[in-house]
Structures are given as C-alpha cells and as structure tokens.
Amino acid sequence: MKKIINDANQVVQDMVDGLVAANPTTLKQVPETFVVVRKDAPVKGKVAIVSGGGSGHEPAHAGYIGKGMLDAAVCGEVFTSPTPDQVLEAIKAVDGGAGVLLVIKNYTGDVLNFEMAAELAEMEGIQVEKVIVNDDVAVEDSSFTTGRRGIAGTIFVHKLAGAKAASGASLEEVKSVAEKVVANVRSMGMALTPCTVPAAGTPSFQLAEDEMEIGMGIHGEPGINCGLIASADEIATTLTEKILEDYDFSGEVAVLVNGLGATPEMELYIVNKKVHALLADKGIRIYKTFVGEYMTSLEMAGCSVSLLKLDEELKELLDAESLAPAFRI
Amino acid sequence: MKKIINDANQVVQDMVDGLVAANPTTLKQVPETFVVVRKDAPVKGKVAIVSGGGSGHEPAHAGYIGKGMLDAAVCGEVFTSPTPDQVLEAIKAVDGGAGVLLVIKNYTGDVLNFEMAAELAEMEGIQVEKVIVNDDVAVEDSSFTTGRRGIAGTIFVHKLAGAKAASGASLEEVKSVAEKVVANVRSMGMALTPCTVPAAGTPSFQLAEDEMEIGMGIHGEPGINCGLIASADEIATTLTEKILEDYDFSGEVAVLVNGLGATPEMELYIVNKKVHALLADKGIRIYKTFVGEYMTSLEMAGCSVSLLKLDEELKELLDAESLAPAFRI
Numbered sequence: 001m002k003k004i005i006n007d008a009n010q011v012v013q014d015m016v017d018g019l020v021a022a023n024p025t026t027l028k029q030v031p032e033t034f035v036v037v038r039k040d041a042p043v044k045g046k047v048a049i050v051s052g053g054g055s056g057h058e059p060a061h062a063g064y065i066g067k068g069m070l071d072a073a074v075c076g077e078v079f080t081s082p083t084p085d086q087v088l089e090a091i092k093a094v095d096g097g098a099g100v101l102l103v104i105k106n107y108t109g110d111v112l113n114f115e116m117a118a119e120l121a122e123m124e125g126i127q128v129e130k131v132i133v134n135d136d137v138a139v140e141d142s143s144f145t146t147g148r149r150g151i152a153g154t155i156f157v158h159k160l161a162g163a164k165a166a167s168g169a170s171l172e173e174v175k176s177v178a179e180k181v182v183a184n185v186r187s188m189g190m191a192l193t194p195c196t197v198p199a200a201g202t203p204s205f206q207l208a209e210d211e212m213e214i215g216m217g218i219h220g221e222p223g224i225n226c227g228l229i230a231s232a233d234e235i236a237t238t239l240t241e242k243i244l245e246d247y248d249f250s251g252e253v254a255v256l257v258n259g260l261g262a263t264p265e266m267e268l269y270i271v272n273k274k275v276h277a278l279l280a281d282k283g284i285r286i287y288k289t290f291v292g293e294y295m296t297s298l299e300m301a302g303c304s305v306s307l308l309k310l311d312e313e314l315k316e317l318l319d320a321e322s323l324a325p326a327f328r329i
Numbered sequence: 330m331k332k333i334i335n336d337a338n339q340v341v342q343d344m345v346d347g348l349v350a351a352n353p354t355t356l357k358q359v360p361e362t363f364v365v366v367r368k369d370a371p372v373k374g375k376v377a378i379v380s381g382g383g384s385g386h387e388p389a390h391a392g393y394i395g396k397g398m399l400d401a402a403v404c405g406e407v408f409t410s411p412t413p414d415q416v417l418e419a420i421k422a423v424d425g426g427a428g429v430l431l432v433i434k435n436y437t438g439d440v441l442n443f444e445m446a447a448e449l450a451e452m453e454g455i456q457v458e459k460v461i462v463n464d465d466v467a468v469e470d471s472s473f474t475t476g477r478r479g480i481a482g483t484i485f486v487h488k489l490a491g492a493k494a495a496s497g498a499s500l501e502e503v504k505s506v507a508e509k510v511v512a513n514v515r516s517m518g519m520a521l522t523p524c525t526v527p528a529a530g531t532p533s534f535q536l537a538e539d540e541m542e543i544g545m546g547i548h549g550e551p552g553i554n555c556g557l558i559a560s561a562d563e564i565a566t567t568l569t570e571k572i573l574e575d576y577d578f579s580g581e582v583a584v585l586v587n588g589l590g591a592t593p594e595m596e597l598y599i600v601n602k603k604v605h606a607l608l609a610d611k612g613i614r615i616y617k618t619f620v621g622e623y624m625t626s627l628e629m630a631g632c633s634v635s636l637l638k639l640d641e642e643l644k645e646l647l648d649a650e651s652l653a654p655a656f657r658i
Binding site (some may be wrong): 289 | 341388592595
C-alpha cells in the first residue's frame with residue numbers, strides 16, 4: 001500500500017484537521033466529531049442541507065460546503081457510513097429553525113444511519129426531511145445496497161437543492177427540488193484499477209493489466225462487465241448509451257464527466273469529447289459541462305458520466321451562485 | 330499501460346477538443362493549433378498573459394485561462410515543449426495592443442521555444458516580455474533543465490500577474506509583479522509512483538512497492554533521495570524544511586499543497602495539517618491555503634508543497650477575482 005498517511009486508523013481525523021486548517025474562514029468542525037459545517041452555521045431562517053457518508057470520495061462531501069450548496073458534511077470512516085450520532089450532531093449544528101434536508105447516497109448503511117439520525121433530531125424538535133439519490137444505472141442491488149447506488153449525480157442534488165435553500169425556500173420546496181433532480185439524473189462509471197482502503201492495506205479487488213470493469217461502484221462493488229480495456233470512445237459510448245436507454249433525456253442536459261481519483265484530467269476531456277458527440281447525434285442540447293474530480297474513490301483510476309435533464313427551474317438553480325470550493329459558480 | 334484514450338499519438342488533440350467543448354462560452358481554440366485562448370481574446374488595451382508547456386500537467390495550464398488569470402495556454406505534446414510557431418499563434422491571438430507577458434516554467438526546451446516565439450512576435454510589432462519560473466528547490470540542473478525547475482509555484486505567478494493585468498497595469502508593471510512572485514515562491518515535491526507518457530507506453534522510471542522519491546520533477550526527473558516510504562508528517566517536514574532553508578519566509582505566506590495526479594485529496598489534507606503545524610512552530614502566519622491538483626504529472630502519485638511570501642500588494646492580487654475554472658476566487 002503506497003499512501004501518504006501517518007496512521008491508517010487516523011486518516012479521517014487527520015484529513016478533517018487539514019481540511020478545516022485550509023479553510024479557516026469558511027469551515028468549522030463540530031468539536032469531538034468528524035462533522036464539518038459552514039463557519040456561519042446555523043444560518044437563521046434558511047433550510048439547511050446535510051450530506052455525507054463514508055470518507056474516501058473527496059471532494060465529496062466537505063468540498064461542497066458553502067453558500068449555495070451544503071451546510072454540513074458528515075465524514076464517516078473510509079467507505080463506512082457515519083454513525084447516527086454523528087449525523088445528529090450535524091443536523092443540530094446547522095438547523096436555523098427552518099428545518100434540515102438530508103441528502104443520502106443510496107447505500108444501506110447510510111440510509112439506515114441517516115434515517116435514525118432524522119428520528120432522533122425530530123425527537124429534539126427539529127424538522128427533518130430526506131432524499132435518497134440512486135443515480136447509478138449500472139446495477140440493481142449490489143454489495144452494500146438495495147436498489148441502485150448513489151454516485152456522482154449526487155453533486156447535482158447538492159447544488160440545486162442548495163441553491164433553492166439559499167433562495168429562502170421552505171423545507172418542502174427544497175425537498176421537492178431535490179426529488180426532481182433525483183428523478184432527472186442518471187450516472188454510470190467504469191474502473192481501470194482498484195483502490196485500497198488504508199485500514200485494509202490491500203486492494204478491494206483485482207483487475208489484470210489489460211482489463212477494465214464497466215459499471216463498477218465507488219467502493220469497488222462489482223459492475224456489469226469485466227473485459228479488455230476499450231478505447232475512450234468505446235467507453236464513453238457504453239456509459240452514455242446505457243444512461244440514455246434508462247431515461248428520456250431529449251431536450252437540454254447538464255453533463256458531468258467525473259474522475260474517480262487517479263485518472264488524468266486529460267483522459268476525462270477525451271471522454272467528454274465523445275460524450276458531446278454522442279449527445280449531438282441524438283439532438284440532445286448540452287447546457288453546461290463539468291469535467292473533473294467530483295466524487296472519487298480514493299486512488300481508483302476510472303471515470304463516470306452523469307446526465308441531468310434540465311428545465312427552466314433547474315437551469316436557474318444550476319446557474320445560481322455557489323461558494324463551495326469544489327463547485328464554484 | 331492503463332489509460333482512457335483512443336490513440337496515444339492523438340491525446341492532445343482529443344483533450345483540447347474535449348476541453349473547448351466543455352467550456353464553449355469561455356474558451357476558444359486557435360484554428361489548426363493546440364492553443365487555447367479566452368473566448369473574448371484579444372482584450373483591447375489589457376496586457377495579455379500566455380503560459381503553457383508540455384501537456385500532462387492539467388489543469389495546468391488551460392484550466393487557468395479566464396478573467397483575472399491567463400489569456401492563453403499553449404498545449405505541447407505530452408511532456409514536450411510546444412513549438413515556437415504555436416507559442417507565436419498564442420501571442421498573436423491574445424495581444425490587445427498593450428503587450429504580452431510569457432510565463433515560462435524553467436525547462437530548457439520551453440525557455441528556448443518561448444524565447445524564439447517572443448522574437449518572432451516582436452518582429453511583427455508585438456511587445457513581449459517574459460518571466461521564467463524556477464521555484465523547485467530540490468535540485469540544480471536536472472534532466473531537462475539548467476538551473477532549478479519550474480513546478481507548482483507557477484500557478485501563483487499566473488494568478489498574481491493575471492490580477493495585475495486585469496487591473497489595467499502596463500506590461501512593465503505586470504512583469505514586475507510576476508518577477509516579485511518568482512522571487513518569493515519556493516516549492517518541492519515527492520512521488521510514490523511514476524507515470525506513463527501515452528506515446529511511450531511504459532513508466533519513465535521505477536519505484537519499488539515500499540519506496541518513494543523526494544525532490545522528483547514533474548516529468549519524473551530524479552530527485553535528491555530515493556528511500557523507504559515515510560509517514561505523511563515526515564514527508565511534509567522534509568519538503569517544508571528544505572523550502573524554509575532556502576528563503577526567509579518570516580511574515581505571512583500562501584500555502585499550496587498540490588497533488589501530482591493520483592493522490593487522494595484525503596492525503597493532501599493530511600500533509601496540509603502538518604505543513605500548518607510546522608509553519609505555526611516557526612511563527613510564520615498563513616494567509617491562505619490551497620489544497621488540490623494544480624500542477625499534475627499525469628497519473629503520478631505524490632505531492633508538492635509551495636510557499637509564497639506575501640506583502641500587502643501580493644495579498645491584494647491573490648484575493649482579486651479570478652474566473653479561471655481551476656482557480657476561482
């Protein structure tokens with residue numbers, strides 16, 4: 001295992017310390033937790049948005065904390081759901097009296113623990129709603145999940161629900177936007193290499209020097225096809241076509257070409273070129289494109305493609321100001 | 330070689346196409362070149378800033394094109410200097426009548442080719458100045474360079490000279506700021522793994538499973554020490570102390586903890602934690618911190634640390650608006 005760490009059992013603590021040290025004017029840590037919140041939290045009268053999950057997906061989710069996006073991120077151990085009490089601390093730290101929306105990626109542990117936290121918060125008089133993101137079209141029911149997994153499309157939920165909350169909308173309205181994004185976003189990924197959870201010390205799976213896996217999850221869950229490495233154009237085509245088969249994207253979309261951790265930006269742009277060509281062929285208009293590392297899987301090499309179908313409301317929310325360091329608009 | 334590409338000899342073309350496709354409202358390509366410029370170039374009456382070099386360091390340099398930063402980036406073949414005629418095309422495309430500053434990383438090929446382009450441009454009546462960035466304290470004279478190499482500290486030259494140019498300053502004033510940044514910035518890096526140039530197909534060097542190299546260049550040039558992998562704290566200490574030995578950073582600084590391509594953001598934050606502790610011990614105040622991938626080396630795992638000594642003028646320029654996608658302020 002080649003990693004720049006001190007202690008494999010201390011990586012989340014060290015990361016949170018380094019993250020808050022880097023952003024002293026915009027972030028703060030809830031003492032004795034791995035919960036990171038906006039420095040000005042709670043924002044009185046604004047609906048707050050909380051996300052999180054296992055660590056190892058940086059910049060998800062703490063990089064999305066900021067005006068116009070998230071109020072808090074709960075950082076679990078690597079690829080491990082945060083406990084309900086940590087999520088509860090996040091909810092309590094950011095509730096400004098207008099309620100809290102939890103944005104949960106669909107993994108069984110996350111769903112259970114965030115739901116339990118919501119119940120605990122409600123017992124303390126805080127209004128909590130939740131949305132579950134399940135954008136990954138690759139597989140139904142995988143290692144850690146019932147139904148479809150939540151992957152990079154989650155970033156659009158953060159962004160658009162965050163913009164709605166910043167506009168002064170009610171909890172019900174913010175939740176409704178989040179649900180609309182979930183309904184309109186689809187993603188799929190592929191991997192060239194596995195990654196290693198620090199505390200485990202060895203890769204979670206193996207791929208031969210000439211192999212790739214299509215439909216891989218962001219924790220190394222099996223995909224739909226393990227085969228020889230294809231060209232960038234073939235990979236882009238496989239991912240995009242599977243997404244387009246799943247939902248009617250006719251009209252206008254946002255595109256996210258996401259790197260999983262070790263993929264050079266050069267390769268992501270090469271994939272993007274083909275995604276644009278494929279969508280142009282289908283007459284689908286691209287409103288905005290995002291290329292980079294938004295939802296990673298430690299040092300996994302690979303990428304995912306996400307499409308979000310847009311209408312006028314969603315375009316306006318996508319364009320609204322965001323001061324989150326990992327998603328500045 | 331595991332890469333998401335179509336043709337190893339076509340990666341720069343495909344990348345530039347995908348990059349411009351992703352940013353249609355802010356970027357344009359100079360036809361029949363690998364030169365990318367601001368969509369609104371030339372900006373009349375503004376000093377223009379041109380950088381570039383071999384590709385493979387993304388987001389350097391095209392990600393730094395935007396209001397408040399670069400006007401053009403010249404994308405050479407991977408790890409290969411762009412030719413003088415390409416640099417000349419960039420200069421011609423962005424000159425708004427106030428002259429052009431070339432920001433050159435100190436590699437012999439880049440220096441020669443950018444200087445030749447400057448001469449050609451001057452023959453066409455365009456006023457051109459240049460600065461050479463040589464922030465890497467690791468070694469004097471390495472594989473491709475006489476003197477010290479230019480690495481991640483270059484980003485600060487782009488940012489601060491870009492801000493000065495955006496303020497309406499003269500070419501002489503912009504050059505003077507760039508020179509001040511060069512004089513005040515120092516960097517050093519380390520690698521856990523090599524990277525593979527697509528057209529070469531095999532890694533440029535080898536490191537054993539338990540080895541790292543300190544002082545490695547961003548093209549895999551040898552460093553000062555190849556040894557067993559140390560802890561994050563030891564790595565941060567080695568890099569930071571060598572930088573501090575080289576220049577008097579007492580006062581206030583900006584910190585850049587840069588990932589080389591395959592290093593999880595988690596590890597960069599762990600390094601940042603220690604860098605902050607080391608600077609606090611020395612009584613050096615941190616004005617701003619940047620953590621992420623700013624100057625990469627394809628899929629190399631590793632990081633670099635850069636420090637920039639600040640005064641009131643440099644702080645103001647660092648804080649000025651930048652709309653470059655890879656350095657939004």
